Amino acid sequence: MDTDLIFAAVCAGTVLVTALYLILRGRSLGNLLSASLTGPAALFILERFSEPLSLDVPLNAFNICGSAVLGVPYTIILVLL
Numbered sequence: 793m794d795t796d797l798i799f800a801a802v803c804a805g806t807v808l809v810t811a812l813y814l815i816l817r818g819r820s821l822g823n824l825l826s827a828s829l830t831g832p833a834a835l836f837i838l839e840r841f842s843e844p845l846s847l848d849v850p851l852n853a854f855n856i857c858g859s860a861v862l863g864v865p866y867t868i869i870l871v872l873l
Contacts, residue, residue, distance in 0.1 A: 807861055810824060831864055832860050835859040835870070
């Protein structure tokens with residue numbers, strides 16, 4: 793198997809588990825949608841303005857998937873680490 797296919801499968805599985813968790817907790821899928829939009833938006837803004845702040849935030853597939861699934865808290869963790 794190709795590593796890109798494995799990565800895509802893991803990302804899809806993570807999104808599915810997160811969606812099931814939200815449904816079982818009685819939350820709407822709008823919460824998942826808002827997290828999957830605000831997380832990457834915060835990551836892109838951070839990447840755009842990271843040089844003046846002396847931060848090194850790589851914009852790779854792992855970080856985009858992490859911010860899409862976990863939202864803004866993932867982006868905050870990237871800044872702190």
